[in-house]
Amino acid sequence: MDVGIVSYGGYVPRYRIKPEEIGRIWGVDGKSMGKGLMIYQKSVPSPDEDVVTIATEAARYMMDRVPDVDPKDIGAIYVGSESHPYAVKPTATIVAEAIEATPAMTAADMEFACKAGTAGIQACMGLVGAGMVKYGVAIGADTSQGAPGDALEYSASAGGAAYLIGSEKVIAKINKTLSFTTDTPDFWRREGQPYPKHGGRFTGEPAYFKHITSAAKMMFEAMGTTAADYKYAVFHQPNGKFPTRVAKQLGFSDEQIQYGLLTPNIGNTYSGAVPLGLANVLDHAEPGDRIFVTSYGSGAGSDAFDITVTDEMANYRRDNAPTLEKVMADPIYVDYGIYAKFKGKILMPE
Amino acid sequence: MSSVAREWREVPGRYNLKGTKCANCGTIYFPRRDFCPKCRRAGIGKIEEYDICRTGEVYTYSIVYDAPAMCDMIKPYAVVMVRTDDGVMIAGQLVDVDLEKVAIGMRVRAVMRKLSTDGESGIIRYGYKFVPAE
Numbered sequence: 403m404d405v406g407i408v409s410y411g412g413y414v415p416r417y418r419i420k421p422e423e424i425g426r427i428w429g430v431d432g433k434s435m436g437k438g439l440m441i442y443q444k445s446v447p448s449p450d451e452d453v454v455t456i457a458t459e460a461a462r463y464m465m466d467r468v469p470d471v472d473p474k475d476i477g478a479i480y481v482g483s484e485s486h487p488y489a490v491k492p493t494a495t496i497v498a499e500a501i502e503a504t505p506a507m508t509a510a511d512m513e514f515a516c517k518a519g520t521a522g523i524q525a526c527m528g529l530v531g532a533g534m535v536k537y538g539v540a541i542g543a544d545t546s547q548g549a550p551g552d553a554l555e556y557s558a559s560a561g562g563a564a565y566l567i568g569s570e571k572v573i574a575k576i577n578k579t580l581s582f583t584t585d586t587p588d589f590w591r592r593e594g595q596p597y598p599k600h601g602g603r604f605t606g607e608p609a610y611f612k613h614i615t616s617a618a619k620m621m622f623e624a625m626g627t628t629a630a631d632y633k634y635a636v637f638h639q640p641n642g643k644f645p646t647r648v649a650k651q652l653g654f655s656d657e658q659i660q661y662g663l664l665t666p667n668i669g670n671t672y673s674g675a676v677p678l679g680l681a682n683v684l685d686h687a688e689p690g691d692r693i694f695v696t697s698y699g700s701g702a703g704s705d706a707f708d709i710t711v712t713d714e715m716a717n718y719r720r721d722n723a724p725t726l727e728k729v730m731a732d733p734i735y736v737d738y739g740i741y742a743k744f745k746g747k748i749l750m751p752e
Numbered sequence: 753m754s755s756v757a758r759e760w761r762e763v764p765g766r767y768n769l770k771g772t773k774c775a776n777c778g779t780i781y782f783p784r785r786d787f788c789p790k791c792r793r794a795g796i797g798k799i800e801e802y803d804i805c806r807t808g809e810v811y812t813y814s815i816v817y818d819a820p821a822m823c824d825m826i827k828p829y830a831v832v833m834v835r836t837d838d839g840v841m842i843a844g845q846l847v848d849v850d851l852e853k854v855a856i857g858m859r860v861r862a863v864m865r866k867l868s869t870d871g872e873s874g875i876i877r878y879g880y881k882f883v884p885a886e
């Protein structure tokens with residue numbers, strides 16, 4: 403049985419802030435900060451947006467593209483995020499209700515820093531492959547927070563994408579998935595704390611680079627491939643610099659990662675990052691295109707996927723929902739004051 | 753908890769614009785009604801579930817400057833009366849929009865957003881708002 407992507411949808415909030423504006427507040431050269439990170443603007447959620455609303459918008463776009471799929475045939479919904487609005491009360495049930503998939507289904511929220519969305523795709527692949535459900539939905543979405551003045555404030559942004567996983571009318575077959583996981587404390591947030599902490603330089607080599615290259619090389623070996631066998635590649639993108647460097651280390655060119663790299667334009671959407679990058683690739687993909695995907699979640703682990711776009715893509719109603727390029731077009735820029743208000747950084751009276 | 757229960761019963765309407773339609777006279781009701789006041793007895797047993805169209809245009813609007821506390825973070829904001837593409841009038845907020853560009857006839861679509869929250873620890877209410885379409 404071929405298991406893969408039957409549909410997808412991505413959403414990014416409309417507001418943006420630029421690194422020079424953040425730097426202006428903290429007495430830092432924001433422009434060169436942005437240049438170093440390769441982040442030229444980041445998305446900002448409106449005060450009435452959160453992971454529930456972002457995941458819902460992405461999931462509705464996903465369903466708009468498969469009008470023949472009955473939402474009641476969705477047997478599982480997993481929403482991966484590190485910014486679920488409730489500590490107790492799943493995001494997934496609200497999204498399930500909003501796409502009318504309830505009640506004969508299972509649902510859960512997933513957490514694994516920035517790779518909770520791809521972990522959801524793997525879980526859905528298992529359920530579909532085992533014949534337990536006809537369709538599973540995996541969503542990665544975040545409205546991440548960086549502490550004021552911290553380097554993360556220049557990157558942490560908002561967005562998400564949804565994937566319908568099934569075995570019929572698959573537009574992109576997932577040939578294989580595998581993971582590389584270790585206990586690595588590079589980035590964390592304790593319960594009840596508003597902002598995460600990170601291990602500074604420790605987040606690079608022993609964390610991001612080690613896990614992504616290990617998972618990627620395991621995939622190359624398992625499939626007997628090299629970077630040259632793929633048309634496109636998508637890597638986790640906490641900034642623009644890391645995925646560009648890891649792509650080069652693995653032998654991928656700038657052309658292969660161009661569509662999958664959105665962070666320079668929207669910032670780091672955490673659990674949304676790889677799902678959104680893959681969505682932008684699928685917006686441009688044609689039958690036969692092979693796609694290499696490797697996510698990364700702090701703590702730490704990487705999920706790798708080897709994907710081939712099928713002939714079914716030609717029948718797929720991709721135009722029933724806006725492409726990501728359209729979703730990201732025409733942003734509204736905000737200054738730091740509005741940003742601070744939107745993100746709840748201003749102490750309000752009771 | 754009674755208000756949480758009442759809110760919960762309104763979820764199908766607020767999330768998915770679930771209304772009803774009288775099969776006898778064709779009138780669409782939103783919020784839903786299970787009794788058609790036009791047909792009265794003749795409409796009994798003929799009220800069907802009906803999904804209101806999520807796209808439409810601005811029929812009329814107003815800009816709100818003096819907002820209730822739950823909308824304090826986004827004031828000033830636009831409140832619109834939308835005529836959906838199936839002719840139903842629905843009132844709601846129009847967000848993610850340049851207020852100077854709000855106009856009668858503007859194309860909009862319904863999205864799900866946070867409507868309000870019961871403080872820091874209470875329930876979060878989600879429901880429809882409108883955003884510019886196209």
Ligand SMILES: [Zn+2]
Nearest residue numbers: 774777788791
């Ligand atoms: Zn009637």
